[in-house]
């Protein structure tokens with residue numbers, strides 16, 4: 024077969040994408056597409072895994088057995104999500120453990136929301152409701168992403184996510200309908216998580232350097248601001264319904280645009296947390312690094328045992 | 339004394355406290371796949387604790403729910419075996435603790451499926467399926483670690499040496515057991531110990547581990563005399579219920 | 588081995604009796620036994636399966652996408668392999 028020149032390959036590639044034909048692992052793809060995907064999917068995977076920590080923080084203190092089981096199952100799901108996503112990066116030729124090492128060295132990023140501490144039981148409600156809520160909003164469009172393994176992982180993830188948000192909202196609902204202390208606890212959690220949750224969609228479109236190319240490649244299907252607006256519009260009535268107040272004095276329904284106007288996000292805080300200065304950045308990465316380090320001898324032993332068994336079988 | 343209630347609390351507390359210990363691993367496992375596996379076992383144990391303590395509340399007949407029993411007793415009223423409250427330490431200790439416990443619970447639930455108490459038999463039936471898997475998982479790990487590298491062998495051998503002193507207590511019996519055995523609700527603890535010993539010997543042998551001399555054996559858990567570890571477990575477990583008494587979550 | 592990384596396995600799940608095993612994803616495991624157990628915990632937490640296959644990923648041999656034309660296109664023209672290619676007069680049943 025005649026060697027196709029790179030322009031022709033790229034043209035055919037983009038044509039496939041434009042026709043909504045999925046790209047599969049061994050298909051030709053531009054190197055930048057591969058690299059962008061590896062970065063995006065592994066960041067997403069890291070977020071799932073680091074995201075286990077703030078909620079894992081309350082498993083042993085959950086207030087009753089039902090909540091304990093639900094929270095355990097929820098955090099476990101996040102480990103699963105991380106795993107599906109790391110698997111997707113491996114189809115692109117990225118090695119899982121190397122990808123993880125990048126997280127531990129600080130080279131790779133993860134969602135900055137997980138650098139905030141969970142200080143009360145109500146935070147389990149706020150995280151499920153807002154953080155998983157925002158994640159779902161981000162992820163549903165990715166089920167149609169151009170890269171097959173990523174899209175399929177997202178389908179699986181989204182199916183599992185739906186209970187995460189509900190259990191969080193249920194916690195909030197119960198607290199909001201509870202005693203004065205419980206109500207205050209819920210409101211305080213909403214106050215602390217509202218703005219960081221809106222930051223989860225990333226910087227404003229005007230400052231987002233990857234958006235245009237990623238949209239053309241269909242590895243991103245909506246802009247940051249579109250999704251953020253959607254989140255606000257959906258969440259505000261939910262908060263009202265259970266009697267909690269969104270901590271934004273500028274929040275106002277805008278009849279003309281059919282959505283809410285909302286206050287200025289503190290992007291300095293966002294960039295500060297991204298740079299590593301959030302309340303828990305150090306602890307989160309440290310916890311993951313330790314887990315890997317403490318598991319080293321275990322993984323080594325399992326390999327050694329497997330090798331011995333193979334030898335035995337062969338002889 | 340309501341012997342069935344007492345027995346159910348012992349049974350349920352084993353699941354509750356070991357489930358608590360295992361859930362401490364969530365997010366910190368040696369590899370992602372094993373993190374998920376340990377959480378599954380923890381979930382099974384929390385589920386067992388829920389159904390057993392719920393039944394205990396019914397048997398007691400004082401209107402206590404499974405949550406009242408799980409979260410609102412004092413230290414001396416918890417009746418789990420000392421083994422399950424021992425700290426996780428490293429993965430070797432956790433898996434050895436799990437194996438020694440699973441090897442006891444599998445034959446126990448096998449027996450209890452024959453219980454004259456239908457509710458207990460039903461709980462045992464469901465728990466047995468879960469426990470068979472737990473045992474397979476923990477036994478395989480003990481073998482892998484024992485027969486893995488020098489380091490893993492030493493670690494898991496020292497885990498075995500440290501935990502061995504808590505194993506006899508699993509077969510502890512007193513007037514509670516005697517009464518229930520007479521009623522056909524539970525069965526011989528000697529038979530239990532025999533199946534346990536056989537399983538343990540077999541697996542430790544494959545793992546190239548040495549069974550420690552049967553030195554001093556601790557007990558007390560079944561009578562509510564615990565190690566210092568339990569108090570800290572309860573401080574976390576009960577935090578919300580104690581800080582916000584009488585509220586719903 | 589760098590990082591003591593475990594081999595990669597592909598996981599196939601039969602979701603119910605009567606259906607074939609379907610690829611669902613991959614995972615890491617040191618041996619086959621562990622791979623089956625990990626697959627159970629990772630991919631069947633919501634009763635998605637009743638049977639599991641695992642295959643070490645480096646044992647999967649795939650056709651190459653650049654050969655897709657020559658492998659699969661020749662079949663497109665062989666329409667006579669499909670029943671719709673044939674005329675069946677009205678009134679003929681059970682065919």
Ligand SMILES: [Fe+2]
Nearest residue numbers: 071100101104
């Ligand atoms: Fe997730």
Ligand SMILES: [Fe+2]
Nearest residue numbers: 071104158162
């Ligand atoms: Fe996610």
Ligand SMILES: [Fe+2]
Nearest residue numbers: 101155184187
């Ligand atoms: Fe989630």
